[in-house]
Amino acid sequence: xxxxxxxxxxxxxxxxxxxxxxxxxxxxxxxxxxxxxxxxxxxxxxxxxxxxxxxxxxxxxxxxxxxxxxxxxxxxxxxxxxxxxxxxxxxxxxxxxxxxxxxxxxxxxxxxxxxxxxxxxxxxxxxxxxxxxxxxxxxxxxxxxxxxxxxxxxxxxxxxxxxxxxxxxxxxxxxxxxxxxxxxxxxxxxxxxxxxxxxxxxxxxxxxxxxxxxxxxxxxxxxxxxxxxxxxxxxxxxxxxxxxxxxxxxxxxxxxxxxxxxxxxxxxxxxxxxxxxxxxxxxxxxxxxxxxxxxxxxxxxxxxxxxxxxxxxxxxxxxxxxxxxxxxxxxxxxxxxxxxxxxxxxxxxxxxxxxxxxxxxxxxxxxxxxxxxxxxxxxxxxxxxxxxxxxxxxxxxxxxxxxxxxxxxxxxxxxxxxxxxxxxxxxxxxxxxxxxxxxxxxxxxxxxxxxxxxxxxxxxxxxxxxxxxxxxxxxxxxxxxxxxxxxxxxxxxxxxxxxxxxxxxxxxxxxxxxxxxxxxxxxxxxxxxxxxxxxxxxxxxxxxxxxxxxxxxxxxxxxxxxxxxxxxxxxxxxxxxxxxxxxxxxxxxxxxxxxxxxxxxxxxxxxxxxxxxxxxxxxxxxxxxxxxxxxxxxxxxxxxxxxxxxxxxxxxxxxxxxxxxxxxxxxxxxxxxxxxxxxxxxxxxxxxxxxxxxxxxxxxxxxxxxxxxxxxxxxxxxxxxxxxxxxxxxxxxxxxxxxxxxxxxxxxxxxxxxxxxxxxxxxxxxxxxxxxxxxxxxxxxxxxxxxxxxxx
Numbered sequence: 001x002x003x004x005x006x007x008x009x010x011x012x013x014x015x016x017x018x019x020x021x022x023x024x025x026x027x028x029x030x031x032x033x034x035x036x037x038x039x040x041x042x043x044x045x046x047x048x049x050x051x052x053x054x055x056x057x058x059x060x061x062x063x064x065x066x067x068x069x070x071x072x073x074x075x076x077x078x079x080x081x082x083x084x085x086x087x088x089x090x091x092x093x094x095x096x097x098x099x100x101x102x103x104x105x106x107x108x109x110x111x112x113x114x115x116x117x118x119x120x121x122x123x124x125x126x127x128x129x130x131x132x133x134x135x136x137x138x139x140x141x142x143x144x145x146x147x148x149x150x151x152x153x154x155x156x157x158x159x160x161x162x163x164x165x166x167x168x169x170x171x172x173x174x175x176x177x178x179x180x181x182x183x184x185x186x187x188x189x190x191x192x193x194x195x196x197x198x199x200x201x202x203x204x205x206x207x208x209x210x211x212x213x214x215x216x217x218x219x220x221x222x223x224x225x226x227x228x229x230x231x232x233x234x235x236x237x238x239x240x241x242x243x244x245x246x247x248x249x250x251x252x253x254x255x256x257x258x259x260x261x262x263x264x265x266x267x268x269x270x271x272x273x274x275x276x277x278x279x280x281x282x283x284x285x286x287x288x289x290x291x292x293x294x295x296x297x298x299x300x301x302x303x304x305x306x307x308x309x310x311x312x313x314x315x316x317x318x319x320x321x322x323x324x325x326x327x328x329x330x331x332x333x334x335x336x337x338x339x340x341x342x343x344x345x346x347x348x349x350x351x352x353x354x355x356x357x358x359x360x361x362x363x364x365x366x367x368x369x370x371x372x373x374x375x376x377x378x379x380x381x382x383x384x385x386x387x388x389x390x391x392x393x394x395x396x397x398x399x400x401x402x403x404x405x406x407x408x409x410x411x412x413x414x415x416x417x418x419x420x421x422x423x424x425x426x427x428x429x430x431x432x433x434x435x436x437x438x439x440x441x442x443x444x445x446x447x448x449x450x451x452x453x454x455x456x457x458x459x460x461x462x463x464x465x466x467x468x469x470x471x472x473x474x475x476x477x478x479x480x481x482x483x484x485x486x487x488x489x490x491x492x493x494x495x496x497x498x499x500x501x502x503x504x505x506x507x508x509x510x511x512x513x514x515x516x517x518x519x520x521x522x523x524x525x526x527x528x529x530x531x532x533x534x535x536x537x538x539x540x541x542x543x544x545x546x547x548x549x550x551x552x553x554x555x556x557x558x559x560x561x562x563x564x565x566x567x568x569x570x571x572x573x574x575x576x577x578x579x580x581x582x583x584x585x586x587x588x589x590x591x592x593x594x595x596x597x598x599x600x601x602x603x604x605x606x607x608x609x610x611x612x613x614x615x616x617x618x619x620x621x622x623x624x625x626x627x628x629x630x631x632x633x634x635x636x637x638x639x640x641x642x643x644x645x646x647x648x649x650x651x652x653x654x655x656x657x658x659x660x661x662x663x664x665x666x667x668x669x670x671x672x673x674x675x676x677x678x679x680x681x682x683x684x685x686x687x688x689x690x691x692x693x694x695x696x697x698x699x700x701x702x703x704x705x706x707x708x709x710x711x712x713x714x715x716x717x718x719x720x721x722x723x724x725x726x727x728x729x730x731x732x733x734x735x736x737x738x739x740x741x742x743x744x745x746x747x748x749x750x751x752x753x754x755x756x757x758x759x760x761x762x763x764x765x766x767x768x769x770x771x772x773x774x775x776x777x778x779x780x781x782x783x784x785x786x787x788x789x790x791x792x
Contacts, residue, residue, distance in 0.1 A: 008358040009171070010505045015073045016324035022074050023081035024347075025330050027338040031674075032172045038752035052719045064480065080332065095136035095671060099128065104179055106130065109381045111152070115145045115346035116227055118126050122146075125175065129788050137336070139170065140180040145228075147198050149190030151790040156181040156363040174336015197289050203774065204290060204443055207452065215463035219439050219456075220249050222432075225291030233468070233758070236326045241603075242473035242479050243403065243421020245410075248430055281305055299337065300346040302326055320354040323347075344409045352405025353398060355502065360397035366510040368393070392430035399429040404498060408491040417490065417649070419524075424473040427467060432723045435462035455484040480574065507586050531577040532556065537647060538774045541711060542764040543785065546739030546746070548590035550686055550711055551576060552673065554647025557653045561608075561651075561671065561686055562593040569596035570603050580607040582646070583636075587613060587669040587688030589662040606631050612669050614659030618696075638669075648677040651686075654703040655694050665689040665714055673703050680775035684709035685729065689734060699728050708780045709773050712736040716747025716764065726758035734760040735771045742766070 007348035023093045048533030099107075108132045115122035118141075126140040138158070146152060160177040161167035170176075189195050201224055210220035217229030230236045230248060239248050284304060288297045327347050330337050337343040377385065403425055411417050418424070442455035473479060479757035537554040549572060552559045558581050563569045584606055586594045600606060609627045611619075616635050627635060638644070640658075644651040655670035668688030675682040685704055687695060698704055707729050713720045716736030721729075734755045738746040747764050755762045761782065763771050769785025 004544060006362055007505075008362055008505055010502070011320070011355045011358075011456065013355075013502070014321040014324060015070060016321050017394075018070055019073050019077040020324045020327045020331070020347070022077040023209075023328060024338040024344070026078050026081040027085040027088075027295060027331060027335040028172055029516065030082055031089060031174065031335060031339055032033075033167050037262075037592060040125045047549050062363070077328075081338075084332050085335045085338075088174065091134075092136060092171070092174070093712070095128075095134045096176050096386070097131055098130060099135035099136075099138075099158045099177065100160070102130065102132070104158055105153060105185060108151050108153050109140055109179070110147055111140070111148050113225055114225070115142055116231060117145075121728070124148075126152075128179070135503045137175045138218045139175060141178065141180045143181060143184070146184075146187060148187075149194035151188040152181075152184055153186040154179075155183045155185060162426060169339075172336075172339030174334065174339065202288055202369060203446075207443060207446065208439075213460075214467060216249070218463045218467065219435075219459055222436055223287075223290060223439050223443065225297065231593040234320045238470050238474055240414075242424045242470055242476075243418025243480070244424055244428060244473075244573070244616050245398070246472065247428070257617075294439045296571070299330055299343055300350070302330070303346060304352045312772050320351065323350050323354060341409065341413050345406045348405045348409055349402040352401050352498075353436070353703075356401045356405070356498075359505070360500075361394060362399045363508045364393055364397050366508040367513050368510075384706045392433060394552065395433040395603070396429045399425050404494075408495040408498075409455075411491040411494065414490060414570075418480050419477050420473045420479045424470070428469050431462055431466055431469075435459055438462065466678060528579070529701065532579045535577075536774060537649070537680075539649075539673065539682065539709060540576055541737055541765060541771045542569065543769045544568040544572055544737070546715070546742045546744075547596070548587070548688065548711075548715075548737050549596065551578065552646045552649050552651065553578070554649060556580075557582055558645060559583050559585060559646050559651070561585055562688065563600070564596035565592040566596055567599035570599040573600075573604050575644075575770065578604060580604065583608050583610050583644070585610045585669060585671070586615075586662075587665045587690075588612070588660075588665065589619065590665075590689065593688065594623075597630065601626075601630050602692050608633050609635045610638055611635055612646070612653075612656060612660055612662060612667065613637045615662035618661045618663065639659075644671075648675055649682075651705075654698050654701075655690060665691055666694055668693065668694070668713070668748075673709075674774050677775070679777050682709065682773065682775040682780055683707045683729075684711065686711045687713035687720075688713045689718070692721045692725060695725055701724060706730050708732045710760070712751065712754075715742075715744070716751045718746070718748040719750045720748075721754065723754050723757065726754050726760070730758060731755070731760045732780060733771075733773065734762050735765045735773075736762070738764055738766045740766045 016771040023653045035141055107128045109126040110123045111130050112127055115124040122145045124140055124142070124146075124150060125717075126138055127135060128138050129135050142152075156179045158177055158179050161170050161175070170178075180344040190198075205226060206221055206708075208216050208223070209219045210226055211232075214233040217226070217233045220226040220559050221230040221235065227236070236245070236248065238706075239245050266642055276661070281304075284301055288301045291297050301324050302382055304324050306319075308325040326610065329363065330343070400422065403421060405586045407417070413552070420698050438455060439459045442452050442459055445452040445455060445668060533556045535553045535555060535558070538551075540551040540553070542551060542564070545568050547565035548562040549564040549569045550561040551573070552561065552578075558578055560569075560581050560583075561572075563584055563586070564572070579602075581604060584597060586597075586609060589611075597609070608631050614637070616637055619635070624635065640653055642653045644653075651671045651673050653669055659666035665688075670688065670689040673682070673684040673686060683706070685695075685698075686709050692713075695713060705728070710729055710731035710733075713732050715738045720736075736747040736751070738744075739764040748761075752762050763782075763784060765771065771785075772783045774783075
């Protein structure tokens with residue numbers, strides 16, 4: 001085991017890092033709010049901030065404080081970053097005006113990234129080049145896939161950015177609007193160099209054949225940056241669910257892992273340091289070319305080059321200074337990169353590696369100890385074993401540092417964090433590094449097809465093992481935790497933790513770390529058991545967009561009534577810490593009520609799917625197979641009067657009274673929910689998409705009366721219910737489920753007015769998020785995910 005003496009020296013933090021942070025921060029702020037800033041306001045703000053910091057620097061220098069250079073550099077960085085961002089905003093405004101006043105067909109668009117499939121079309125970033133001298137970046141939606149680096153002229157519609165979250169995010173990245181292409185008029189290949197790169201890339205993709213299997217798509221995605229295959233087989237989502245996106249994204253993290261792998265291999269060649277670094281730069285540069293030379297990968301490679309060039313100077317601080325200077329040059333030349341997630345991830349990954357890679361390797365040595373090969377192992381094999389272990393350990397350290405360094409930006413961007421990420425990284429990174437190396441060797445054997453096939457077959461096996469591991473980690477309870485409401489806070493905590501580590505720079509005790517990990521695992525296991533078997537009695541109307549999903553849960557039992565239109569139901573169940581469902585009741589066969597079931601595979605287990613009597617014979621075989629894959633059993637039909645039990649909840653089917661085919665809103669299952677335990681009660685009506693005619697029939701038959709909770713039928717449309725029906729039901733709270741900006745106008749003002757006139761508190765998931773209703777003494781307790789608003 002390593003001793004405390006092996007603790008590396010605390011890294012020096014150069015002033016250039018403070019300058020880079022200041023420039024990126026002010027540029028992101030100015031670009032995000034660019035529409036609200038005028039030239040005079042920008043100049044005033046930049047001047048005031050710079051003057052204050054310069055005065056602070058002078059005061060510190062006069063007082064003999066050694067930190068005055070930092071204040072001076074920050075002042076210069078903030079003013080310079082602010083000025084460059086303001087110039088970019090003015091150019092962007094001029095570009096938008098030019099796009100609005102001239103036809104889209106008058107410009108050429110250079111494809112700047114690989115188009116990704118989305119809803120039957122392809123989307124990419126492109127640079128619009130006009131003859132009037134105004135150029136700028138836009139999101140381009142194409143009817144077909146076009147190679148990166150190509151030029152197109154087209155007929156289409158331009159829409160400038162709005163002031164919503166998407167518009168602000170786009171503007172922060174230096175993208176000024178969107179163009180939806182109606183017809184492509186002309187397509188030209190890029191420069192000769194780009195044509196050669198794309199030709200080589202296509203040849204390698206032909207060797208790997210990414211459409212052949214998920215394993216081959218993984219190889220193509222890792223080696224060539226081929227995103228289409230990853231999306232087709234759902235691999236990007238699978239890796240994201242267990243915190244391993246950095247392994248398949250061509251960024252600073254990916255290049256760091258590749259560099260660590262190649263460095264370990266080259267070290268065994270006993271070459272001079274300068275020669276090894278030169279070979280590393282060539283190898284990683286070739287890798288960037290194979291990926292199609294996207295801007296994000298080129299920037300990552302430039303920063304990696306800067307770090308390696310800094311190490312030639314013999315000190316790690318030189319590497320970090322070089323990285324920061326390179327980042328500053330990129331940001332000042334193109335302020336839009338400061339707002340691009342790829343740039344932020346690359347900068348944070350490379351900076352983190354410069355600061356923490358030595359410490360991570362030391363910590364791994366302490367925690368994992370140095371395992372000695374068995375005595376029976378031959379000396380040559382023993383040396384190879386130790387070398388491979390060392391290379392894997394360095395790759396693992398690089399992966400963990402890159403993951404930790406990029407986590408604050410990833411949390412802010414995606415609103416989620418992977419709890420299994422560190423463990424998954426420890427397990428997956430070593431075989432991933434080996435798979436990556438074997439694949440590149442296989443590609444290099446293009447001249448010997450039989451040898452190449454054999455090598456790629458080994459890579460296929462490793463890829464299969466990796467995908468199995470990723471699936472295993474992704475299926476763990478709460479592998480990913482959504483943090484939609486506290487992303488900035490959590491990102492700040494993670495960033496502060498990394499800063500505290502740099503300040504404290506503690507010794508690592510392997511025994512203490514292992515004991516701490518065991519304690520953390522024990523606490524998590526207890527929490528999972530509480531969530532799984534001791535859930536409170538509650539009815540939750542989940543926010544799943546324009547669709548329905550209602551969770552009824554108590555203790556170890558849970559039923560989901562409808563499953564929403566897409567994977568948002570899986571995210572909603574994760575928010576509610578649901579691990580298992582006894583059943584999913586599909587009220588009727590409209591997509592917005594059952595399409596989300598497929599997203600639960602591997603995330604939430606389920607025993608059965610329940611439908612109304614007569615519906616099974618009208619469901620497609622593909623849908624039945626998907627449901628059977630989730631539950632392991634055939635669908636179950638229920639009829640009028642049947643009762644489902646969830647703890648002390650009883651759900652009675654009170655509509656439809658006869659067999660139906662499930663194709664109409666009028667076929668929706670209506671459930672009367674009753675709960676009585678001790679002195680707590682809850683009575684509710686869950687209506688699916690049933691409307692006033694169906695609800696009127698139920699009321700007329702006396703099957704339901706005064707209730708506490710009404711799940712409003714058909715998303716709160718005008719025909720949901722009448723004034724008399726609302727008076728008869730007399731709900732304390734009425735909840736409609738609808739999506740933001742839905743084109744149906746749900747919920748309708750008429751429906752809201754009817755329910756509020758009856759004395760009900762009206763809520764809609766599009767405004768308040770998830771709504772949870774729990775039984776209580778003398779009534780119910782209602783809580784919402786977001787603040788309750790007043791309806792007009």
